[in-house]
Amino acid sequence: MDVLGVLLPLALGVALSTVPITVVLALLLSPRGQAVGVAYLVGYALGLALVTVGFTAGLRAIPRGDAQLPDVVVGTGEILIGLVGVWFAVWVFRRGRRRTTGDDIDPEVPGWLRRVGRMKASTAFLVGLGLNVRPKALVLATAAALAFNAGELTPLVWAVGTAVYLAIGLSTVAAPVIVVWRSGERARPTLRRAHAWVSRNSYVVTAVVVIMVAVVLIGDGLSRL
DSSP, rough: OOHHHHHHHHHHHHHHHHHHHHHHHHTSTTTTTTHHHHHHHHHHHHHHHHHHHHHHHHHTSOOOOOSOOOHHHHHHHHHHHHHHHHHHHHHHHHHHHHHTTTOOOOOTTTTGGGGGOOOHHHHHHHHHHHHHGEEEEEEEEHHHHHTSSSOOOOOOHHHHHHHHHHHHHHHHHHHHHHHHHHHHHGGGGHHHHHHHHHHHHHHHHHHHHHHHHHHHHHHHHHHOO
């Protein structure tokens, strides 16, 4: 499987991460929605770029005789990450199901989400930046770094692959911000419906996406052994 074949499911996993989506929707519904939404998007984009490029460069900097990581190393890493993903998906789904009968928020969403509506732009920027160091985000970044280091990539291919990965990963956070800037108050009913749906179903979305990514990683890892 080529690099893009692995990167695309990983990028989809980033794009469908429910915490960043829930936060941006809550921010856009706040009184200062446009300003804090843009600040959050900038912070989230910067954090995602730093983590992705940093992990890739760090893995590439590991001393080794060959110009690329051996297939057995990449394959083993992908299988281990995939197995962790399967466990995480099952855990999220079971925990989410237990909480659907109560009034608690989604198990993956931190408690400070209830205070998002009072955030300033500077705080929203830092929150966006910080969401890229969640365990799930770091696992996806590690998997992407393994994919980038799995073969001989030219600088152009690496740059294009990184741009595609970031564009897809950021799309679900950027889209609501763009909609609000274009439509203003007319977008609020749609945002409320989207926020309610994501809040109710985030554990299902997370479990399905993580399982999909895990299967891709395990399959690619096995093919390298």
